[in-house]
């Protein structure tokens with residue numbers, strides 16, 4: 001198969017490219033490096049089945065030749081990334097997704113949209129099942145990401161209904177692992193980099209907000225199962241093991257080992273960084289289990305160890 005991966009130089013996108021290449025596919029990755037990095041795909045450059053196009057899919061999304069699948073992963077994805085690039089985030093979710101859908105339609109390819117647990121906003125239902133419509137503040141600071149992804153899901157379904165396009169929607173919950181950008185500001189790279197540097201782990205607010213962390217190889221596995229399935233409804237992919245941010249800080253400190261002298265401190269970040277911060281987040285993965293036969297396999301302890309090893313090599 002020949003597969004286009006937008007956002008192919010991003011954290012998740014580059015792991016998707018690796019997996020597709022390992023499975024024998026041809027990959028055309030597109031990225032503008034707004035938050036992705038050439039480092040993430042440096043090892044693939046020159047591979048006979050890998051092509052890279054540096055382009056912004058807001059302006060257009062095109063490759064010559066046959067295409068069997070388009071995986072639309074291009075977008076800033078960390079709160080810092082989308083707060084710093086609010087207009088680009090909205091445009092890549094709207095114009096960018098439209099361009100990627102058109103590529104799929106014109107090539108007769110199937111299409112996978114990377115969506116997010118953020119479509120549930122600060123959820124009033126727990127855990128979050130795909131049938132929950134969500135609780136998003138449409139004028140809040142996070143709305144640039146949440147509403148862009150909600151629009152992208154709606155446009156994807158419009159293409160499915162109007163054009164009969166084979167579409168897939170994955171709702172990605174917090175994912176972590178090697179190749180997260182050191183400065184991306186999310187809780188995993190922040191805590192891991194702080195632990196590796198023996199600096200204080202910065203828990204925002206009271207640390208009682210919860211998240212559920214999925215290791216990147218599990219996520220990629222779920223994403224590819226979904227791509228090749230017949231499921232057109234959204235599917236949550238995430239690890240249901242839920243913990244508070246404070247518990248997560250303790251887990252990172254423990255995983256960093258006895259030489260880690262970091263303290264855990266409570267800090268107040270800039271207000272917009274925690275505005276509308278979802279208080280609880282945990283995926284209901286019944287659909288992924290029953291339809292895709294998927295579940296996460298990498299424990300938090302093992303995933304953190306691999307992530308810490310990566311950050312040690314970078315710092």
Ligand code: UDP
Nearest residue numbers: 079185186187188190202203204209245277
């Ligand atoms: N957080 C924190 N310290 C940090 C970074 C994040 O306590 O250094 C908190 C943040 O307030 C939120 C949770 O960790 O409650 C997850 O935030 P993240 O930025 O990783 O992404 P989100 O899940 O909100 O998209």
